[in-house]
Amino acid sequence: MLALKLGKSLSSNDISLTNSYTIELTGTEYITFDSAAEDFNAAEGSVSVWTRLSSMSASGFIFRIQADSNNLIQLFYHNASGEIRFAYKAAGTTRTVVFDGSALEGDGDWHHLLATWKTSTNKLEIFLDGVSKATQTTALGTFAGTPSLFDVGQNTAGANFYKGLVAEFGIFERNVTTSAVYGSEAKNRVIDLTGQTGLKGYWKFNEGSGAKALDSSGNGKTGDIFNTPTWSTSTPQ
16 A cells, blocks of 8 residues: 655545554454443444554454344454454344455555444445445344443454554444545545544544543543553554
8 A cells, every 4th residue: 555645635634644653453452442332333333444454373353342142243354264354243143244355464554444234224345445345235133232342452252362553443323435434535545533423433542652542533432451552653644
C-alpha cells in the first residue's frame, strides 16, 4: 500500500497524520470493551478497523462480541487456511463469509477491514481496502440474549490471541458504506469516524501508554488494556 504523500490535499474528515501511535498486539495482549456490549445492536451493524497483520503461528481474533457461545459475532484470521473470516452465530447456527488473507500476513502494510451484518436482509459482507471480498444471504437466525463480552485481540476466553497492529476501531449500529469509513481518493487514507450516524464506539488506540483505550465516539465506552502492549509509531496514514 502506497504511503500517503504529505503534499496531498485532504478532505475535511481525513485524519491527516494526527495520530502518533497505534497499539501492537504480540500474542498475549488484548482489550475489553464490555460496557460497549450493553448497547450492541445484534440485528444490524458494522465494524471498521485498520490492521497490519504480523506473522501468525495460530489463529487470532481481531474482535469478538458475544452473549454466550451460541450467540456471537466475530472477525478473525484463520491461520491454517490463511483466511480472514467474519462469522455471525445466532441460536447455535453459524454463518460465515471468508476471503484469502494469506498475502496480508507479514506483508508490512496497513489494511482496512469492514464487516457488516443485517438480519432483515440476512446479509453478511466483508470488505478489504474498500473492495467487497465476500457476501452471503443465508438466513442469519435470531440472536438470543444480551451481549456482555466484547474483546479485541482474543476470543473472550483467553485464547487465540491476535498478532499485529490495530488502529481506528469503530463499531456502528447500522450498515455503513465503504466511502464512510475508507478514503477512496487515496487507497490508504484514514477517515475520522467521529460524529457519524450510528457510531456506538470508536477507539483510535492513540494513547501511547497506559491501560485504557479511550472512546472517541462520545459515548464514554473506555476499554481496558491487558498485559502491557507495545505502542507503535507505525500508523495507517
